[in-house]
Amino acid sequence: MIVVRTLHLAGYEEHEIVQAANGREAVAAITAAPPDLVLCDWNMPEMSGLELLTALRGAGWHVPFGFVTSEAAPQMREQALAAGAMFLIAKPFTPEDFQEALDPVLA
């Protein structure tokens, strides 16, 4: 919910937002209707964010992908980028953080 609120505050309220409760739901939603961008938590039930990204890339899906997570250790950032993520936004974040990361993809 706070990610959706921040997306609105950052000016992305015109975009359709589809939410998934866990990694498996996300795979189903992404493959059924590929979005312009996936924003994903690192810690999730069923499947971690990194596992989700790896599964998507392994299956040939190259949808733009970024993490929004409560932790951002340097090695996590490295892992995320190595797996094909475009960015990692750490909480607490601001609408400006979202604009900086998302504008190159969505603007």
Add this chain to the structure above:
Amino acid sequence: MTYIPSADDLEVITREVWTSFLDGDPAGLLSGSDGVGAERVTGCVHLSGAYTGSIMLACSAPAARDAAAALFSMQPDAVTQTEVIDAIGELANMVGGNVKSMLPGPSALSLPAVVHGQLAVPGAQMVREVHLTWRSEPLVISLWQQAAQAA
């Protein structure tokens, strides 16, 4: 020697989260409180790995309701237990994730858990605690470590 974040570190992290998401006013969170009473909401995330323990966020029921209202841009009267649980879990997750980055790694961070009342983690001992006050209501952040590691 393993560095364990200080009580001041916990306060700085909590202020950053509160300022970003709940108030926008660094002065809104005051140092010190008389402690949280029995009518509390407790959020917890667990760390396992190089550091094994927990980060807990406990606050009064009115503070939990106001935090949910602020976090989700709702009127306090409209907040249900679902929003309270989501908000306190998210706040514990954010504080815990930032505390984790100051602890030795690698460790895995759990999904948050939220209870109404006090939460006990068997075998863990509290190593840091900070008392704060938000909107005249108490808020306590604590860092716990499994006894085997703390010894």
